[in-house]
Amino acid sequence: MMNLGTITIEMVVGFFALFFLTKILGKTQLSQLTPFDFISALILGELVGNAMYDPDVHIWMILFAISVWGVLMFSLEILTQKSMKFRKVLEGSPSIVIRKGIMDRKQMQKNKIDINQLQNLIRQKGYFSMREIDYAILETNGSISVLPKSDNQPVTRQDLNLPQQKTTLPVTLIMDGTIIYDNLSTAGIDEDWLMNELRNKNIHSAKNVFYAEWKQDEELLVMKEN
Incomplete structure (x- = not known):
């Protein structure tokens, strides 16, 4: 049976190793995770979690596993930045599921999304009728971007012929x-x-x-x- 001190040390080492790996790989919001990113995070967590409670696994083995996985992830990030083809294979590409107000059944079937799910995503954008939508794009992370029809677009200062105002951040x-x-x-x-x-x-x-x-x-x- 493992000593509590050993578990504590391995948890601390694993915590900081994952922290630094996250910093190296960059900032990505949960809503921006691709399916591959999500699976990779689960596997990395399993590697560290299982290693902590295995008496035959030492600290250097945990660091080695995290390092190898980090190198693989970092290499993939570089490849996706350099190669458009590789990026498309790994991350996928957006799909137009509503085009000129008409739902594209083929794209919906390809992306395994039904009408109820599409309606749910559109309601989250503040639109409650399909007749309000001109284009809808299903992004690679599962979110949806909506371009409403001109009658349903918000009025801008330009539409009202008002002078432009300087934009400042609070x-x-x-x-x-x-x-x-x-x-x-x-x-x-x-x-x-x-x-x-x-x-x-x-x-x-x-x-x-x-x-x-x-x-x-x-x-x-x-x-x-x-």
Whole structure:
């Protein structure tokens, strides 16, 4: 039977090894995972999990298994970036399941998706009738992209002949009572300006602020701690 100390050491080593492997392979959201990515993650987890509780497997074996799998995954990532053909084989390609308002039965059968599933995906995009859709594309990760018919598209400033407005990103200045100084520099303001704005709102310490957000030409958004 394995010693608890040995299990602990192997868990810690496995944890950090997986952490660094994830950093090396890059950031991918769960919604962006391809079927191959998902299966690879399961297999890697099984390799580490089984190795931890096998008394015949040592730490260096865990590191070796993670390293080999990491090299294979990294090599595949490089190949998919360099080769369009290999990328198509590994990741697949998007499929147009609705074309000019008409469902493409062949593409739906090819991608193993029925009408109920298609309706569900379209409702998640905020459209509740097929007559609203001009094109729908089933992406390689299983999500769907929708182009509604012109009558159902949202109105833009250009449609109303309104002048363009400069787009600016909001910047978080305070989170959980802590001032984020890097973001102050990003916004082009300083701590004195921030504290003055807080005092104008009858707040005398950043610790009393749960969340504060700055956006150019708009009032500072402040949410107090409960």
